[in-house]
Amino acid sequence: MRKFFEVKTRDKSSQARVGEIKTSRWMIETPCFIPDATYGAVKHLTAEDLGQVGLQMILGNIYHLRIRPGTREIQKLGGLHQLMNWDGPILTDSGGWQVFSLIYQYGMGKVKKDGIEYKDHLTGQKHWLTPEKCLEDQLNIGSDILMILDYPVAAKAEENENRYSVSTTVRWAKKAKIFYDQHPKMKEKMMMAIIQGANSKELRKECFAELESLWPWPGYGFGGPTVNDEIIEYTASLIPESRLRYLMGAGPPEQIVRAVAQGWDLFDCVIPTRNARHGMAYTFSGPVKIYQKQYELDDSPIEKDCPCLACQGYTRAYIRHLLKIDEPAGKRLMTIHNLTFYMRLMKKIRQDIKSGQFQPGRLLDQLENSGN
Amino acid sequence: MRKFFEVKTRDKSSQARVGEIKTSRWMIETPCFIPDATYGAVKHLTAEDLGQVGLQMILGNIYHLRIRPGTREIQKLGGLHQLMNWDGPILTDSGGWQVFSLIYQYGMGKVKKDGIEYKDHLTGQKHWLTPEKCLEDQLNIGSDILMILDYPVAAKAEENENRYSVSTTVRWAKKAKIFYDQHPKMKEKMMMAIIQGANSKELRKECFAELESLWPWPGYGFGGPTVNDEIIEYTASLIPESRLRYLMGAGPPEQIVRAVAQGWDLFDCVIPTRNARHGMAYTFSGPVKIYQKQYELDDSPIEKDCPCLACQGYTRAYIRHLLKIDEPAGKRLMTIHNLTFYMRLMKKIRQDIKSGQFQPGRLLDQLENSGN
Numbered sequence: 086m087r088k089f090f091e092v093k094t095r096d097k098s099s100q101a102r103v104g105e106i107k108t109s110r111w112m113i114e115t116p117c118f119i120p121d122a123t124y125g126a127v128k129h130l131t132a133e134d135l136g137q138v139g140l141q142m143i144l145g146n147i148y149h150l151r152i153r154p155g156t157r158e159i160q161k162l163g164g165l166h167q168l169m170n171w172d173g174p175i176l177t178d179s180g181g182w183q184v185f186s187l188i189y190q191y192g193m194g195k196v197k198k199d200g201i202e203y204k205d206h207l208t209g210q211k212h213w214l215t216p217e218k219c220l221e222d223q224l225n226i227g228s229d230i231l232m233i234l235d236y237p238v239a240a241k242a243e244e245n246e247n248r249y250s251v252s253t254t255v256r257w258a259k260k261a262k263i264f265y266d267q268h269p270k271m272k273e274k275m276m277m278a279i280i281q282g283a284n285s286k287e288l289r290k291e292c293f294a295e296l297e298s299l300w301p302w303p304g305y306g307f308g309g310p311t312v313n314d315e316i317i318e319y320t321a322s323l324i325p326e327s328r329l330r331y332l333m334g335a336g337p338p339e340q341i342v343r344a345v346a347q348g349w350d351l352f353d354c355v356i357p358t359r360n361a362r363h364g365m366a367y368t369f370s371g372p373v374k375i376y377q378k379q380y381e382l383d384d385s386p387i388e389k390d391c392p393c394l395a396c397q398g399y400t401r402a403y404i405r406h407l408l409k410i411d412e413p414a415g416k417r418l419m420t421i422h423n424l425t426f427y428m429r430l431m432k433k434i435r436q437d438i439k440s441g442q443f444q445p446g447r448l449l450d451q452l453e454n455s456g457n
Numbered sequence: 458m459r460k461f462f463e464v465k466t467r468d469k470s471s472q473a474r475v476g477e478i479k480t481s482r483w484m485i486e487t488p489c490f491i492p493d494a495t496y497g498a499v500k501h502l503t504a505e506d507l508g509q510v511g512l513q514m515i516l517g518n519i520y521h522l523r524i525r526p527g528t529r530e531i532q533k534l535g536g537l538h539q540l541m542n543w544d545g546p547i548l549t550d551s552g553g554w555q556v557f558s559l560i561y562q563y564g565m566g567k568v569k570k571d572g573i574e575y576k577d578h579l580t581g582q583k584h585w586l587t588p589e590k591c592l593e594d595q596l597n598i599g600s601d602i603l604m605i606l607d608y609p610v611a612a613k614a615e616e617n618e619n620r621y622s623v624s625t626t627v628r629w630a631k632k633a634k635i636f637y638d639q640h641p642k643m644k645e646k647m648m649m650a651i652i653q654g655a656n657s658k659e660l661r662k663e664c665f666a667e668l669e670s671l672w673p674w675p676g677y678g679f680g681g682p683t684v685n686d687e688i689i690e691y692t693a694s695l696i697p698e699s700r701l702r703y704l705m706g707a708g709p710p711e712q713i714v715r716a717v718a719q720g721w722d723l724f725d726c727v728i729p730t731r732n733a734r735h736g737m738a739y740t741f742s743g744p745v746k747i748y749q750k751q752y753e754l755d756d757s758p759i760e761k762d763c764p765c766l767a768c769q770g771y772t773r774a775y776i777r778h779l780l781k782i783d784e785p786a787g788k789r790l791m792t793i794h795n796l797t798f799y800m801r802l803m804k805k806i807r808q809d810i811k812s813g814q815f816q817p818g819r820l821l822d823q824l825e826n827s828g829n
Contacts, residue, residue, distance in 0.1 A: 125778065129785045132770060154753075154778040161754055162774050170770040381526075382533055398504060398542040402534050406497065406526040413501045413785040 089275040089303040090115075090329040090350075096438045099445065100321065100348030103438045106329060108229040109273040111174040113141045115329070115350035116434055118341065118427045119176060120358055123149045125159070125169055127424075128358055129417040132170040137394065138421060139428045142173060142230075144353045147222050148180025151212070152205050156222040164227030176230035176353075177223045178333070181279070181308075184214060185237045196236060196253065199260075216257040217264045224270060232306060233261035235279040240312045247283045254281045254308070255295045262300050277331065279308040286319050293323040304329030307349075311335075314343065321348040338367060338430055338452045345434055346445040357427050361419035364408050367426040371454035375405045375419070393425035394418065461647040461675040462487075462701040462722075468810045471817065472693065472720030475810045478701060480601040481645040483546040485513045487701070487722035488806055490713065490799045491548060492730055495521045497531070497541055499796075500730055501789040504542040509766065510793055511800045514545060514602075516725045519594050520552025523584070524577050528594040536599030548602035548725075549595045550705070553651070553680075556586060557609045568608060568625065571632075588629040589636045596642060604678060605633035607651040612684045619655045626653045626680070627667040634672050649703060651680040658691050665695040676701030679721075683707075686715065693720040710739060710802055710824045717806055718817040729799050733791035736780050739798040743826035747777045747791070765797035766790065 087109075094103040106113040120127050122143045127135060135143065145165055150156055154168075162168050165175055184203050187193040194203025200215035219234040234257050238250040258278050265271045278296045282288035296302060305324045307317065317332065321344075324330050331351040332344050341352050357367065366373040368388040373380070375387070386396035387404065395404065395418035407415025437443040459481075466475040478485040492499050494515045499507060507515065517537055522528055526540075534540045537547055556575050559565040566575025572587035591606040606629050610622040630650050637643045650668045654661035668674060677696045679689065689704065693716075696702050703723040704716050713724050729739065738745040740760040745752070747759070758768035759776065767776065767790035779787025809815040 124782050124784065125775075126782075126784050126786050129789075131766070131786050131790065133766065153782055154774070158754060158774075162756055162772065168772070168775050168778075170775075382530060384534055394503070394505065400534065400540070402526070402530075403497075403540050403542075406540075410496050410498075410525055412496065412498050413788070414498050414503050416785070417501075417789070418503065 086303075087272065090327070092326060094439050096346075096443050097441060099346040099443065101345045101434075101438050101443055101445075102326075102348065102350070103435050104329070104350055106174075106230075106275070106351075108174050108275060111142075111229070113174060114435060116341075116345045116431055116438075117141050117351055118431050119144045119351070119353045120424055120427075121146070121353060121355050122169070124153060125150060125165060127420070128362070129413065129420045132172070134394075134417075134421060135171060135173070138424045140173065140424065143171065143175055145175055145177045145226070145228065146180055146183065147177050147219065147226075147228075148183040148205075150177075150226060151180070151222060152207050152210075156226050159226040166227055174229040175227070177226070177228040177232065179219050179223075179232040179234045179279075180214070181219075181232075181235045182237055182334075189239065198256075200234075200257075201236075216260040220261055220264050220268075220271070220276070224268065224274065228274070230275040230277065230304075232277050232279060233258055235281060235306075235308050237281060237309045238283050240283055240310050242283050244285070247281075247285055247288055250281045250283070250309075251288050251292045251295075254279065254292060255299075258296050259299055275303050275329075277304040277306055277329070278302045279306040279333070280320055280323070281308040282320075283309055284312050284316055286316065289316065289320050290323060293320075297325075302328065304331055304351075306331040306333045308333065317344065317349075318347045324348075338427070339449055341430070342434070342445050342448050342452065345438075346443075357423035358420050361423040362416045364405075364419070366419060367423050369426075369429075369451055371452065373401070375401060375408060380405045387422050388426070391422065391425060391429070393422050395422040395425075458675075459644065462699070464698060466811050468718075468815050469813060471718040471815065473717045473806075473810050473815055473817075474698075474720065474722070475807050476701070476722055478546075478602070478647070478723075480546050480647060482601070483514075485546060486807060488713075488717045488803055488810075489513050489723055490803050491516045491723070491725045492796055492799075493518070493725060493727050494541070496525060497522060497537060499792070500734070501785065501792045502796075504544070506766075506789075506793060507543060507545070510796045512545065512796065515543065515547055517547055517549045517598070517600065518552055518555065519549050519591065519598075519600075520555040520577075522549075522598060523552070523594060524579050524582075528598050531598045538599055546601040547599070549598070549600040549604065551591050551595075551604040551606045551651075552586070553591075553604075553607045554609055554706075561611065570628075572606075572629075573608075588632040592633055592636050592640075592643070592648070596640065596646065600646070602647040602649065602676075604649050604651060605630055607653060607678075607680050609653060609681045610655050612655050612682050614655050616657070619653075619657055619660055622653045622655070622681075623660050623664045623667075626651065626664060627671075630668050631671055647675050647701075649676040649678055649701070650674045651678040651705070652692055652695070653680040654692075655681050656684050656688055658688065661688065661692050662695060665692075669697075674700065676703055676723075678703040678705045680705065689716065689721075690719045696720075710799070711821055713802070714806070714817050714820050714824065717810075718815075729795035730792050733795040734788045736777075736791070738791060739795050739824075741798075741801075741823055743824065745773070747773060747780060752777045759794050760798070763794065763797060763801070765794050767794040768797075
């Protein structure tokens with residue numbers, strides 16, 4: 086099997102490490118943050134912006150792409166990279182989490198032995214989603230890193246529900262592995278499993294052990310909605326050092342710093358982009374809430390020394406004005422700044438680990454500051 | 458007086474001409490189209506985009522800027538150029554048209570002898586707008602070309618209303634000229650008057666004659682809502698050849714081509730940007746309505762040979778998808794395309810006039826095509 090992930094440097098005083106993901110076409114240095122391009126676009130940005138921000142990889146969601154523009158349509162148009170004009174790796178999420186939410190919150194579906202029957206939130210159309218179909222869709226649109234179909238539960242699920250989630254996840258992982266073996270093109274793809282088990286250490290451990298007994302997956306994702314930090318740390322410790330550890334759906338800068346110290350390598354979250362649109366800019370000296378009156382006549386950039394388009398050309402006063410008149414250009418500038426900040430944060434973390442100077446406590450103090 | 462405008466080439470078979478506007482810092486070649494940056498931003502775009510599109514000048518509206526972010530605030534922040542990071546000329550509209558609309562449609566104001574009392578549409582705050590205040594605000598924010606306060610009427614106004622509009626416009630022009638003489642900084646600014654008279658040739662003529670008797674204004678705007686083409690042509694013929702002729706609020710590409718042939722030099726309109734957001738892309742072979750089903754799998758750019766960001770990187774199918782999911786990046790790409798198209802159209806018109814090959818009829822045939 087192709088070696089998709091390799092640890093390059095280990096931190097001495099924490100579980101943090103610097104690694105490399107090697108897809109068939111690209112190399113990605115970890116710890117790495119990837120933004121959500123749910124429907125084939127990071128909100129407000131084009132591929133030129135993604136490149137300028139310095140993103141290493143983006144995340145598509147196969148649940149959403151299946152609805153619009155449609156996975157078959159994407160395939161006909163040459164795949165997701167070509168459609169988006171994005172010359173970099175794409176990781177696709179299985180959509181298991183979205184389908185779970187539909188069922189859990191709205192009762193719009195039903196989990197069966199071999200898959201999930203659900204109606205999507207947009208068109209109400211019926212879908213029959215299986216572990217095989219989930220991978221086939223991701224393969225068809227040309228994704229580089231594929232997540233297999235899992236079945237999450239709420240963090241505080243009762244034990245029988247939690248057990249059902251784990252057993253379903255493992256059963257479907259087996260089917261995913263069979264699909265992998267039957268499709269030669271899959272050899273070029275990095276395929277990752279997801280560890281469920283909610284807040285139970287015992288079930289997290291069991292889930293990992295059963296998945297690992299199926300196949301030495303090149304990487305594991307942490308499944309389920311946000312649970313407590315102890316479980317996050319414990320789950321990282323279950324995953325062998327040689328595999329990629331993906332903390333799905335995380336997070337704010339502080340959570341990422343803590344998770345890196347626990348040994349997690351990969352992160353995705355809507356927070357930097359969503360908060361950007363709502364007026365919160367991240368900086369190395371704490372967040373700037375741009376709607377605040379104090380920035381009305383502030384002719385400094387969001388963050389000094391930030392090389393992004395927003396900070397190089399525009400003042401806090403102007404960006405505040407643009408957000409106040411609901412001007413999309415303002416939301417774009419904020420998004421560019423926040424993603425640039427995340428890229429700078431991840432780069433600093435990698436450099437610190439490499440030079441033996443990774444100090445999560447000190448970094449957290451800086452980030453939690455609010456003295457802007 | 459500084460020479461602000463000069464005709465360089467005259468077309469032999471129409472009234473069209475190529476000219477140069479020289480502000481204190483920039484040169485603008487005419488015929489020229491300027492997009493609306495009403496509140497200090499062309500919707501969806503930053504200054505980098507404006508530069509890349511090749512815009513020669515942009516238009517701000519002093520009525521809107523007075524409300525947000527405020528003219529005093531703009532002045533404190535170094536002026537509108539610095540605020541927007543726009544290194545090019547700015548023309549500001551007096552806002553007379555917006556105030557007229559407030560009064561005409563909503564009864565939110567009253568025209569008095571020396572100015573207009575009105576409540577703005579956003580905050581409901583009372584304003585007392587005089588010809589002097591109107592210029593002072595434009596001067597304070599650093600505008601390069603200033604329009605004086607006028608008072609328009611509806612196209613089909615009765616004669617007494619129309620006469621009142623003309624006499625008010627002329628009375629206020631006199632005050633504008635006194636302000637000009639009293640403020641040394643005004644010498645660096647191009648200040649233009651506006652000809653009212655609705656659909657009456659007699660009143661258009663009278664309005665022009667009275668304005669011209671006050672001062673040889675370097676340029677004249679066509680005032681009032683869209684009226685018939687005959688009046689537009691007639692009004693152009695009233696304005697001496699040596700002065701800039703500004704057809705305010707025009708228009709679709711076809712209207713611009715016809716107006717250039719009548720001798721108009723300058724145009725502004727929300728049409729290219731607004732239609733872009735609503736899915737209509739302009740091309741040299743007719744408009745493309747991107748929402749149409751036929752573009753769902755169309756992997757060609759909006760317009761072949763178009764050098765814009767949208768056409769160089771993205772397909773009709775992708776842009777259609779972005780608009781369908783209401784993704785702002787799609788509206789930005791459409792806006793960039795339409796403004797690039799307008800710039801290419803104006804450049805072609807200027808080149809055709811210079812080379813003696815301006816054929817408005819042929820150009821109109823092309824633009825009104827719908828064979829995409």
